[in-house]
Amino acid sequence: MTQTDFSDRHIGPSADDQSRMLAEIGFADLAALVGASVPAAIRSDADLDLPAALSEPAALRRLRELAAANTVKSSLIGLGYYGTITPGVILRNVLENPGWYTAYTPYQPEISQGRLEALLNFQTVVSDLTGVPTANASMLDEGTAAAEGMALALRATKRKEAGSFVIDADTFPQTVEVIKGRATPLGIDVVVADLSDGLPEGDIFGVLLQYPGMSGEVWDLKPVIEAAHARGAKVVVAADLLALTLLTPPGELGADIVVGSAQRFGVPFGFGGPHAGYMAVREELQRQLPGRLVGVSVDNEGRRAYRLALQTREQHIRREKATSNICTAQVLLAVMASMYAVYHGPDGLKAIAERVHRLTSAFARSIGDQEVEGFEVLNSAYFDTLTIALPGSAEAVVKHAADAGFNIRLVGPQIVAVSFDETVTQDDLQVLLEAFEQRAFRRAVVVSEPSDAIPAGLRRESAYLTHPVFHEHRSETSMLRYLRRLQDKDIALDRSMIPLGSCTMKLNSTTEMEPITWPEFANIHPFAPIEQAAGYVELIGELEGWLAEITGYARVSVQPNAGSQGELAGLLAVKGYHDSRGEGHRNVCLIPSSAHGTNAASAVMAGMKVVVVKCDDNGNVDLTDLHAKIDKHAADLSVIMVTYPSTHGVYEETIVDICASVHAAGGQVYVDGANLNALVGLARPGRFGADVSHLNLHKTFCIPHGGGGPGVGPVAVGEHLAPFLPNHPLRPEAGPETGVGPISAAPWGSAGILPIPWAYIAMMGPDGLTRATEVAILSANYLARRLSPHFPILYTGRNGLVAHECIADLRKITKDTGVTAEDVAKRLIDYGFHAPTLSFPVAGTLMIEPTESEDLAELDRFADAMIAIKAEIDRVASGEWDRDDNPLHNAPHTAETLLSADWKHPYSREEAAYPVASLREGKYWPPVGRIDGVYGDRNLVCSCPPPEAFED
Template sequence: MSLAQFPLDTRNEFVPRHIGPRDADVQAMLELLGFDGLDAMIASVVPDSIKGTSVLDLPAGQGEAEALAAIKAIASKNQLFKSYIGQGYYPCHTPSPILRNLLENPAWYTAYTPYQPEISQGRLEALLNFQTLVSDLAGLPVANASLLDEGTAAAEAMTFCKRLAKNKASNAFFASQHCHPQTLDVLRTRAEPLGIEVVIGDERELTDASAYFGALLQYPAANGDLFDYRELVARFHAVGALVAVAADLLALTLLTPPGEFGADVALGSAQRFGVPLGFGGPHAAYFATRDAFKRDMPGRLVGVSIDRHGQPALRLAMQTREQHIRREKATSNICTAQVLLANIASMYAVYHGPQGLTRIAQRVHQLTAILAAGLTQLGVTVEQEAFFDTLTLATGSQTAERHAQARAQRLNLREVDAARLGLSLDETTTPADVEQLWALFADGQALPVFAELAARVGSRLPAALRRQSAILSHPVFNRYHSETELMRYLRKLADKDLALDRSMIPLGSCTMKLNAASEMIPVTWAEFGALHPFAPAEQSQGYHELTSELEAMLCQATGYDAVSLQPNAGSQGEYAGLLAIRAYHHSRGDDQRDICLIPQSAHGTNPATAAMVGMRVVVTACDARGNVDLADLKAKAEEHQERLAALMITYPSTHGVFEEGIREICAIIHANGGQVYIDGANMNAMVGLCAPGQFGGDVSHLNLHKTFCIPHGGGGPGVGPIGVKAHLAPFLPGHAHMARKDGAVSAAPFGSASILPITWMYIRLMGGEGLRRATQLAILNANYIARRLEEHYPVLYTGSNGLVAHECILDLRPLKETSGISVDDVAKRLIDFGFHAPTMSFPVPGTLMIEPTESESKEELDRFCDAMIRIREEIRAVENGELDKDDNPLKNAPHTARELVGEWTHHYSRELAVYPTASLVDGKYWPPVGRVDNVYGDRNLVCACPSIEAYMDA
């Protein structure tokens, strides 16, 4: 056979790999729905008023090898200099077993937020380790499961102090000039709309502590100094103020922890515990506080409880504090913990143990002391007498020349000012590096002899600040120090969990779709992972090319004119979007506009965010079909016409339908002087079909960890960029390292930059037609599930043609009346079938919201539907008395292997409990714990690794 007889197939092989259903499956699903073609079905879903608004004009998708080659060429434009910049970001080693078995492992990065604790025990244990690590090092009893970055954590600490301080007369917050500059920038952004005055000064010159409700100190100081804060903290406490300390976790292995010198909050970054620099993120921030303040602490908290068998079990504790419940009364709008990165940091501590961490810190400090001694010998003025790893050098008129000399040798030093420069050492520094730095300043002098200085240079830590208390005594930090042990520990934890690598995760509003391997590969390339966020711009040309291209891609997807990639979570995107609206009004002299209209069905972050930017929330009603009540919206917009700032609306709606009146809704708000914020959480139903920037939106945030394929990572990282119309573009987030210098919402200019290649790859691989196809299949899959299940569970909301968007809500409330079976019972029973539960009781109590995404095959959709139908049959058996109303597989779900081999006292068989369908015999997921007791966990709060005795007692 000649080569000419073989067709040269030029189709993009990636699109059908991303999209689950095959062509024949699509036809079968359309047939069930009563449509001849996909376009006809979509035409019945998307309202006429917004059809044709898509401006998606992207080239055809590339193959995986081609796209990887293209992004490799971009990455190569980043120059990797040896970084001594510090300022909260440090080169470090990610241990290879953590890199391979956690960061690059889909069992960890495709998992969802652990709201269902029974199938999340592995990542919950890793997070409990993180909390224990932070609590131990900070010297405070309660730590959360991470925040977004150090700057954001400091801003949370400021508002935390405002709420809890006894000095209610003051509206001023003191921030030390020795804090990292990017932290101070984020503080100022957060404070301004809340009317908080941030006073930046030298704490050593502070005379009147009573002028402040709280203070933020840096330990060690950004310039390298080590200060004893005991007396200062006591002075603040004497006048009813609270004190937060931003502290370096590695330094705390050697230094007196903040909790021991009186700090009320310790915060900072866990980045240098094995997390790559990544041009600024994602990195896990930590936040620890006193036990008395635990119910006001922002972020998620992992706690220890028991399951229905009395066995220890972990869960997210005290969720009543969180934004999704407290709404505009929430203490924070943050709904993302940096779980994947916190878990890397926790495993870094598990792997090295207390001795290993201390040894790393001692080595870094010893090298810094040797460096300082050698520089002094060479006649260089070192400003610090006491320090951990950072020095500031008085270089006078030679400063610019020194920087130029350093860069000529591919070294980056910290730019302090025109007369000084700084440098910070880290885990990766070697004696040869120290000698190279000496040579930089030697000017022809003989270099110091390293061995001689090493033999006589002592510690430069003040005796009064040296740590006396032990760290990390729990067994988990003292066992897994060989690679074999760590590998098995990580595998053991992963086996406890259900992630996307095991089965479909049908969570409505969360869009758990394929995170393709080709999209993930560039994340751990050194060209993206090893770049400091404050490296000179000429060294980060690859990142700037990637971000510019990605911004243009997202403008195409949304119909907006400009995009900011800085927000490092969806909640931060909401915040940045409302800040832009607020700034726009103020630029026009409309300072009085502070009313934000929010439908009652909105995500909990929406009202919490509005409160954070100083807006007053006015709730608007929804009609019986779940749509915004236009009459109520119009009445309230007109009532508040003079003060109307914005409407926050999710589209398609949180109820899973395209509201036909969206253009009219936008027109009502604009007619009354407001701006329209369209929450992009459900963008997976719009890409390529319609564009919010073209049908009335002024600003939207996008969840790149939903629509655009960045993995959820067990609850984070996320990226929440905002797209805006041209009139709002001047008010996008700024940064000291960007053209606009103020208005930073994240510590790094591009937020979680190192995971942006994932979305770039996704869009490049799919192309415009592929993205449109993905949206169509997401809608088809959702409608297929709704149609298959509607005779068993009522579908609560549909559009005018009886169809849903990308998700559907099943109403289980009638079943509670007829059988006593609750939505929780169904959710837990799904675990026995090997499925993560859909979203429970949001936005309507007693319902399940299901979003299958385009990535799921028809076979997997059918497997899920079969499970739901089988569960309905079990409920029917309860209704007719065949199964006991109190002792049945649903009330007792999930069932563990331990329970199966024990004494069986139930009124149903073991086989029905654990093998309700024959297909499970071949691939059973065994939940490690039974149903977790939430009330017990909140009443008996333990949020650090309990002692072995406590486990034995349980």
């Protein structure tokens, strides 16, 4: 093997392994397998036109060149993005640690207790600082959180006629535009007004206030909140968490919903993301709260245990009745932010905030010195941001500051704004002052005493972060051990394969991951002058071009920061296209019953009417029903959303005909790119009939899942839809002038992690990408063949083959023995595995996706575990083991349970703990037993329980 063979490092099965696997399923080579499984009608007629594969060293050299083209300055621009210092112990042991970044969404809570505790800490931080009792486990960013806040306010007021949503004029511009983009398809009227003098006239269902405001102004929101409540409206406050260590929390001022970003809690700029947004709500709104909520339940031995609460709200289940289309959250970044709070504690956070405020006050006093006329601080009260009137050209001052190493914000011809953060020093103030005044002889004021820039009535008096976890880990040694203790509770990709169907949990290589923490990528503000981000612009341009080539579309936008956001962007592009042709009445979205639940939720958010198309007994779209629905809705047909290969893991033979039929009726075709892992190099959706797709870079293109995010969900479109891609109010370069507005708060979404898919594509090259797809198909069919004598495979395509995943059907087993798919999922934990996808898309089944990066030994280890579990089921079926007291029903088994003195089960401790001999070499011990989901949903506890709760 040479250094050029990255694809051989990424693809698990060796050439010899592949030969053995092919022989098992009866094919001579990969070409024969692909020819037998992938319909000829969709096959590409040309190889991928991509650069030849780079070696790992060459890819890093090229990324170094791109990084060097960026210019890192101290960005004091603000607008929701601030310089921050990531503690080294968190940088190395969370962000750079595969034990954290390769974990999956904690749908199997027994093997997710570490990340669930970290997320509970995050919820506690948000709840405590905002003064609102119930917080979720992260949102995508501040702008989209505010848009979700608007939607929640509308639901909560239960109005037949929406009325208006009013936004204070001192709100971040990207937030305003994201909200407008969400409001338009729902028919909501958005009013932007200066609310310092009160609310405008008219029927209002909701109000959004920024706290502190974009200008930096801190003012008493209580009168406006009370006036809104008097008119039956809900109030959303977008708040800065660091400021809330000093300011009266919004909950105490009467806010119903509080949103924002946790970015400045140790998460770098990353040219706009990824960052953890947040949302907190009053108790009466908690069951309508979008996103994920970590709560406290108990396991089968009565131990306290964490789980995702209210999972039935998830869009996979609720579909068009979902409260949101959120799928990916920002778990990895929420974990970082929560650990920043754990490490610093309440006193440390307050000290950081006080220091930032003192430096801001020092600059305000310095620049307002009457020795130099014409400089005036326009804020009457502030935390960290000053708006300053100048005696001369603001553009000149911005340039002088940039020459001195600082980016500041241009507000008007003679007005600038400066936002200070924890990275700023007293020496920086001196340099910045000289840049403003263009003279070097006057010293900046030093402020050591408390500032009076926060009104006495708005100074925080209530306590926060009182739970012991925020007081116990001051030393790095203690913090290091806490992180390790949580990590050891979980199963992530560094421990075993994660065979989740539809989720493509594959290798996230170290070389791909390494560049994201380089300062030249991590420390660029999203609104820094574009010439300072030249390397980013080039990288993004190359990546978008490569993704367009891979998918066969004309244009790609990487702005959507999750698959759900990509879906919405694609549907809004379709809506914009129809509107431009005078066919705005087209609003029907056809969705097969097998589709991802986010599809229906996204369609509703885009203002469309969902019409479900049946699937036949083989899991394919029922063409008879499809044509009937097309005929019925032809005049109003907007789009069909089809997942391909299907959610059932099958290449449907009729996809080209489906596309043609919808086009003939004037509709567009949306192919959900969740399963693109089975198409890359073999077929291009943009060439076989689709008009638009979103792509999951956190699936097919190796961005790690991070326990439930970050994700990136670019939208790819045909030439006719390109004018309707997302754009951005602060970045004309980020999208077409005719675009639909921003989908995410940042111009290029989660740009900070785009070096990962860039590196993956660059190092795999066209041949490696194609071979990865072929091996993904091979691995899925190998597992299907090994498992089929023991568990029926529910759906297959041509020649009895599957695509990149297969569904094991346990429904008859359950009927005959009482052993459920959930029992098998939990028993797999005892074997050291994360379970496959449970009961989706079909209840009572397990959807299995091995990916191309698992080697044959691991595939066989998983197959052997499943076959051994089937043998255990047979012992239940024969009556040897009791239906209600057997290793499957009682799984998973904790060490504490196995060591108890009163073991009374009809199977041995050894059978429970070591069902196969290999487990004695490296056993994963689950920290808790089977968790009671019903108890957790009925007894919501969504912030750190008090210490007394853990007493016996």
